[in-house]
Amino acid sequence: MRIRDYGEMNLQDLGLMLFLFNLEFANTIFEKMMGITYPSFEQFDDMTHSAITEIGNIIICSYVNAFTELVNLNISLSVPSSAVSMLGAILTVPIAEYGYETDKLMYCIADFVIDGKTYNNWLLMLPDIASLNNILKKLGVE
Amino acid sequence: MKLTRGQGEIITYALGSCIGIAFYDPVLKLGALLHIMLPVRQNKDDPNLLKYADTGLAETIRKMTAFGMLKSRAIVKIAGGAKMFSISGNASFGNIGERNAQTVREILKKEGFRIAAEDCGANYARTMSLDVATGDVVIRISGRPEKHL
Numbered sequence: 001m002r003i004r005d006y007g008e009m010n011l012q013d014l015g016l017m018l019f020l021f022n023l024e025f026a027n028t029i030f031e032k033m034m035g036i037t038y039p040s041f042e043q044f045d046d047m048t049h050s051a052i053t054e055i056g057n058i059i060i061c062s063y064v065n066a067f068t069e070l071v072n073l074n075i076s077l078s079v080p081s082s083a084v085s086m087l088g089a090i091l092t093v094p095i096a097e098y099g100y101e102t103d104k105l106m107y108c109i110a111d112f113v114i115d116g117k118t119y120n121n122w123l124l125m126l127p128d129i130a131s132l133n134n135i136l137k138k139l140g141v142e
Numbered sequence: 143m144k145l146t147r148g149q150g151e152i153i154t155y156a157l158g159s160c161i162g163i164a165f166y167d168p169v170l171k172l173g174a175l176l177h178i179m180l181p182v183r184q185n186k187d188d189p190n191l192l193k194y195a196d197t198g199l200a201e202t203i204r205k206m207t208a209f210g211m212l213k214s215r216a217i218v219k220i221a222g223g224a225k226m227f228s229i230s231g232n233a234s235f236g237n238i239g240e241r242n243a244q245t246v247r248e249i250l251k252k253e254g255f256r257i258a259a260e261d262c263g264a265n266y267a268r269t270m271s272l273d274v275a276t277g278d279v280v281i282r283i284s285g286r287p288e289k290h291l
Contacts, residue, residue, distance in 0.1 A: 088156025
C-alpha cells in the first residue's frame with residue numbers, strides 16, 4: 001500500500017515547511033467541512049485542492065506560532081502551495097533548494113486526535129543550515 | 143547511477159524535479175541510468191558527484207566509455223524536470239526542474255550526444271526504467287498509461 005502524500009509548502013527566505021497529509025485525516029476534515037470524502041488524493045477536484053491547501057496552511061501557521069514562542073525567533077510565512085505525488089518526487093524540490101548545504105531536515109510526527117481517534121501526519125521543516133544551528137542552540141541542543 | 147550489460151532492467155523512482163538520463167549502446171547492449179537532482183556542483187569538496195548534472199554526467203560518460211560505449215552510436219533519453227509546486231511570485235524556486243533539464247541538455251550537447259527522446263516538464267512525477275536487452279525506456283506516471291521512449 002502506498003500513501004499518497006499531499007504536501008503543503010510554505011516558503012520562507014530561510015527555509016521550508018512541508019505538511020504531509022494522511023488520507024484518512026484529510027477525509028475526516030472534508031466530511032465535517034463539505035460533507036464528502038474521497039477514495040484517493042488523485043480524485044480531488046479544484047475546490048478540494050484549494051481547501052486542503054488552506055487547511056495545511058492553518059496547520060503550519062499554528063505550528064510555527066507555537067515554535068516561534070518556544071525558540072523566541074521571528075518567522076514569517078509566505079503563500080502556501082500544495083502537490084499530490086510520490087513522496088520522493090515531492091521531496092526533490094526542497095532537497096534541491098537546500099541540497100547544496102545539507103542533507104538534514106527536521107521531521108516531526110504530527111498526530112491529530114479528532115473525536116478520540118488518532119490520525120498520523122508528518123511535518124517536515126527544512127531551515128537553511130545557519131537557521132537550523134540557531135534553532136538547535138535555542139532549544140539547548142548542541 | 144547504475145550501469146549494466148547484456149540483460150536486466152535499471153529503474154529509478156520518483157523523478158520529480160530531478161532528471162533521469164539513460165545512456166544505451168545497442169551494439170554492446172551496455173546501459174546506464176543516472177538520476178540527478180541539481181544542475182551544478184558548487185562545493186568542490188562535495189563527494190556526491192552523481193547528484194549533480196555536471197559531475198554526474200561526466201562520471202557516467204567516463205564509466206560508459208571505459209566499458210566501450212561509442213558516442214556515435216549511443217542512444218540517450220531523458221525524463222523528469224517537473225514543476226511539482228506552483229509557487230506564485232517566486233520564479234526561481236519553483237523551476238528547479240526546468241533548470242535541471244536545461245543544464246542536462248546543454249552538457250549532453252557539449253559532449254556530443256544527441257538526445258533521442260525526452261519526456262520532461264509538466265507537473266507530475268515519473269518512474270523511469272531502461273531494459274538493457276532491448277534499449278527500451280519506459281516512463282510510468284501515476285494515473286496515466288505508461289510511455290515508451
